[in-house]
Amino acid sequence: MFQSFEVTTRPDAAPPRVARLREWMATRDLDAFIVPRADAWQGETVAARDERLAHISGFTGSAGFAAILRDRAAVFTDGRYTVQVRAQTDPATFETVAWPATKLAEWLAGALPDGGRVGFDPMLHTVAEIEALEAVPGIEPVATENGVDAIWADRPPAPLGAMTAWPDALAGRSSADRRADIAKALKKAGVDSFVTNQPDAVAWLLNIRGADIPRTPIAQAFALIHADATVDLICAPTKAAAVIGHLGPQVRIVPEEDLIPLLGRQTGPVGYDPGTCPVALARALDKGKPMPDPLALPKARKTDAEIAATTEAHLRDGVAMARFLRWLDHVPASTTEIDVVKALEGFRRETGKLTDISFETIAGSGPHGAIVHYRVNEATNRLLDTDSVLLVDSGGQYLDGTTDVTRTMPLGNPSRHIAHAFTRVLQGLIAISRVVFPTGVAGAHLDALARAPLWMDHRDYDHGTGHGVGVHLGVHEGPARISRASLVPLESGMILSNEPGYYREGEYGIRLENLMVVRPAERPEGGDDRAMLRFETLTWVPIDRRLIVTGLLSRDERAWVDGYHAEVLARIGPRLEDADRRWLAVMCAPL
Structure with missing residues (x-):
């Protein structure tokens, strides 16, 4: 499966929006601002309020980002979107850049030869992404509020879909069993807790499903998983009202606005995955420990x-x-x-x-x-x-x-x-x-x-050969893929x-x-x-x-x-x- 596209935004809406964003950048002395497709949960499919890349550029693909400079702008996306990005963006406003062949850090080094302050929303970018920018001489990544949100007058509200219990009979394991397994993995890794922003992992761990995202039954939620097999589920409390009994006393509901304070109160080592964890969460931790996501492979198997x-x-x-x-x-x-x-x-x-x-x-x-x-x-x-x-x-x-x-x-x-x-x-x-x-x-x-049969005819295709798939979850699921870029070993039970x-x-x-x-x-x-x-x-x-x-x-x-x-x-x-x-x-x- 590949995410489809529909022209739902007008390219002619981009120039005035970009102009307003540049005015906002000037008030903060920013030379650039990065607008990702991803939301705080690093999702491929995002809620309407998180369609920031589409709002600023017109491009509605499921992967990519924009870099807005004071006198230049570009949309970065991969070979799956070559036709789409040209159709949906204003060529007078946006260059199109082939990514990941061209990395953002490399492009910024050329676009800002004298260096510059590059603004980013720390809830929308992973630790690994910002570390790559920090490595560019002269580039100063600056965590700030979101400039697109600041100029988006009619931004939709946050979704509040109700969570539902997913039957243990279909899961094959109870949430208590799964939490116990992850707790053992945390102890082995030498951490007291692990913070995740992956809604499908939360759904898998707790045997729940949600209704926040079109076509994918997940709830936008964070979780702080502890080595004693308890979990802090961070979300709007109304979402979880119907599953309180299913979750049981070992799962505590924490309002989303208390996420950063909760992380700040942790005194022991807390693990996080630099490839998915937002910068804001990692920086809130006193003793953060980068580590592989302990839920990713068990969920895939x-x-x-x-x-x-x-x-x-x-x-x-x-x-x-x-x-x-x-x-x-x-x-x-x-x-x-x-x-x-x-x-x-x-x-x-x-x-x-x-x-x-x-x-x-x-x-x-x-x-x-x-x-x-x-x-x-x-x-x-x-x-x-x-x-x-x-x-x-x-x-x-x-x-x-x-x-x-x-x-x-x-x-x-x-x-x-x-x-x-x-x-x-x-x-x-x-x-x-x-x-x-x-x-x-x-x-x-x-x-x-x-690809070999096509290669014999001097042909190829510009997408991966296969992706992981969930069970009543995401139709795209990591970490395993059939792709030139995937070095995750395949294991029994993975669906691709x-x-x-x-x-x-x-x-x-x-x-x-x-x-x-x-x-x-x-x-x-x-x-x-x-x-x-x-x-x-x-x-x-x-x-x-x-x-x-x-x-x-x-x-x-x-x-x-x-x-x-x-x-x-x-x-x-x-x-x-x-x-x-x-x-x-x-x-x-x-x-």
Whole structure:
């Protein structure tokens, strides 16, 4: 899955807002001010009141930041947003900078050759980010109030969604058990407490869910976790009112305005993760200790109960997807991208189990498919192209799981060139699906397997191959990924996506995506006695065989496709009505 985008802000709104921000900067003698996309919880999806980057620049992508200087401004973002950032920002006001190829510290060193005072909101930037700026000669990072907030007259209020209990039966472990495990880890690390600003980690630890962020069932909250297995849950008290009994006496509710004083009262060593912890929290600690987040890996390693739960959610979602794909095969020529989005959500809602979609559905026809983060709106809506392809990336939130699946379907009679590219992407998906690898291997070691078929054709894609996924939590979850940048070893129980793609700007886009869970691999006869891992597929949705150039596939690749489709038919077919089941049988016929 990739976060989609919709032009909801006007580029022409940026110049006057930037001018007002520069006036504010002048009153504080700042040479620059940094505007991140992230909120105090370092979230990929943020509440409306935290859309500061969109407010100042117009850019609504899920990753990036802006640097506003007195006579210059730039928006930094990665290759996923190359098209989007150009479409949403005013080129007369903002340069666009490829990041992370160009680091902020490097850019500021060139933009401010004589040095300067660079303002930042200490609740929105991590310790690691500011340490990188402090290392630049002449650059003085200055913690200050937020300049965008100061000029944002109609800023929305903070969300106050109610927390709910998540069943222990789905979690596989009680909150008390999880807190006890983390307490042991804290004692081993030599700290009395650990402070986290990661809402999904808080939700995992306490077996709760929230309603503060669209599409992701989390509550904006902080937590101070102690080595005696008690927890201070820092949030608006009204959010937690319905879960007081579930949380029990070992979890204390602390109002958010008391967060900094609470941290200041800690007399023993308190751990924090420099990569996620806001500067304001670390500076409030008398004895802060940088350390890896002790919740990140336990959260990523799903329990057997969580895997069983999400397996059922994926089967339910597969039924909805099969019904949608059959519907798509019979739509009239007047069908639009918005029709596709509404229909797919409708099929998911008809399961009776959908709590929400897991992100805004991407439905890109023809050239819109080449916009990796495309999100249709009334202004961009178009009829489905003929003789091209439709890329649909979507997912559902169910109480028992979070799904994320991408399929690319033919519209009319796509060219053999498109089918060739589709088959190369399919070969990449197959390579990841089939790989067996030793323990200790990270996503960076596997990423090239998905790209190799495209590389043979002098092609590539500018995004990672896979991301972690939660269970009724975030559709993007750390710390493990399949990416050139990820050195986190993969472990049994981790759920990841497998989503290679290919995009030809102005023409079409192709992506295929399944979710997988890491499992121990059985040792074949004659194999060495060493621990190995494999991927077990969770997503069961047909891959459109009409776009497969079978001559490009090896015998093993064809066998994988046929085996996958046989499993789709066996797992999904019995859950479908007759007409849908007959259609699925045709789509799952052997190559």
